[in-house]
Amino acid sequence: MPDAEGYFGDFGGSEIPPALKQAMDDITRAYQEICQREDFRQELQRLLTHFVGRPSPVYHCERLSQQLGGAQIYLKREDLNHTGAHKINHCLGEALLARFMGKKKVIAETGAGQHGVALATACALVGIPCEIHMGQVDIEKEHPNVMRMKILGCTLVPVTRGTATLKDAVDSAFEEYLKNPTDYIYAIGSVVGPHPFPMMVRDFQKVIGQEAREQMQDMTGELPDVILACVGGGSNAMGLFDAFLNDESVRIMGVEPGGKGLDTPDHAATMTLGTPGVIHGFRCHVLQDASGEPLPVHSIASGLDYPGVGPQHSYLKEMGRVEYTSITDQECLDAFMTLSRTEGIIPALESAHAVAQAIKLAPTLSQDKVILVNLSGRGDKDLDFVCRKLGLN
Structure with missing residues (x-):
């Protein structure tokens, strides 16, 4: 699981616009290829052991x-x-994947800030710019993690629309990613989103x-x-x-x-x-x-x-x-x-x-x-x- 189209039974898949579907297919192919490479696997294992x-x-x-x-x-x-937190497990995998794919920026959302901190950490480690979208309500509630993200060098984008929480942060981050899916990669913070992210985050976790x-x-x-x-x-x-x-x-x-x-x-x-x-x-x-x-x-x-x-x-x-x-x-x-x-x-x-x-x-x-x-x-x-x-x- 999942099948080739990203479905777990009746759930999952990629119900997204054709342009974004092509970008997701490219990520799927890169993930399946790169994760089999010995240099990728060894570096990820080294970081999980000695860094995490x-x-x-x-x-x-x-x-x-x-x-x-x-x-x-x-x-x-x-x-x-x-x-x-556990978030660093998949954030290291996603940041390394972005570097191996030659991406120029990593974009993500965060709720409590744990994913944001972990991704900002991983991007600082591998040397890729990082942009995190976070609801204004969560920014005010999770001040310590907001400060960590800023210290780690990420660009923090406050999201004030809607309920100004996690769902709206996801919407905002996806919109930014769609501006340039060739050079950017979206690093989803959980086992959600279009295929291959539910599979990829699970595999890293x-x-x-x-x-x-x-x-x-x-x-x-x-x-x-x-x-x-x-x-x-x-x-x-x-x-x-x-x-x-x-x-x-x-x-x-x-x-x-x-x-x-x-x-x-x-x-x-x-x-x-x-x-x-x-x-x-x-x-x-x-x-x-x-x-x-x-x-x-x-x-x-x-x-x-x-x-x-x-x-x-x-x-x-x-x-x-x-x-x-x-x-x-x-x-x-x-x-x-x-x-x-x-x-x-x-x-x-x-x-x-x-x-x-x-x-x-x-x-x-x-x-x-x-x-x-x-x-x-x-x-x-x-x-x-x-x-x-x-x-x-």
Whole structure:
């Protein structure tokens, strides 16, 4: 998966203008050719090891597990990667691909800023100019990451139209890319967009699951009983899930942002309440109105407030292999504080959604069961926002 046209079952593809379709086809061919080259593979592996710090460790939350009195909770510590999240995995791959293709500029969007920071880092490393589009709402919310991007030398483009969040940043970045797809490359920040990006980002991210599978067997002697990851676009989740899809004994759960509640319009629970549709050039589950236009969405975590989702996630839901559930803003905040104060680990608000689901699930399982959570990012970027929200200033 996917097939030659980029479809995962009924989802994915490239529903885009012919001129852009040609550019996407060129990227597909280059990706398939370049990623087989030994010099590309060796350089990427060298950077993942010596620059990113892979493999990221797996950590047993003994105090939290004991406090909950049920299953044992383990964390795949993507928050310990250089730049503080899983995003660096595919950003290095995309930046290297751009250099091997001879591109003159990399364009991207970002929500919480983790993708923007990672891509600005990767572009600085390989020597390619980088332009990041970011919603004004997210710029104000994620000040530390905004400063990092500027220090790293990228051009930051504020997006003020629409809801001024992630969906609008994607629109803006795509428009800039269309001005010169020959010299520019669009580096999508998740397993979304037209083919080949859902495939390409997944392939660069699946190192997470490959490592975790081996690490859990070394630590516990067996595979985990449940694996969890937050889902916005879904790159960190696909990175973890991919290595376990054929293991029927492993329960796989994606955790969406329930926002202020699924009975309100203020959520981004795409897989729970969305319907099949088209967004940003591909088919997936979409939160949309009667005319097929994407609805405004909300999450306390800027990296999750997207009205669509990766097409492979839609496929995995339809085939029943992955369960998708949701966590509210308040449950996310509670998990953020609980993990910080029981284990000394401050998670990103995105990752705290998955932690919250583990906290809910663990007491319902016996103590010999194991839950593995992909801790996709660290919470440094969220500290000011959370302190204001909780009155801790």
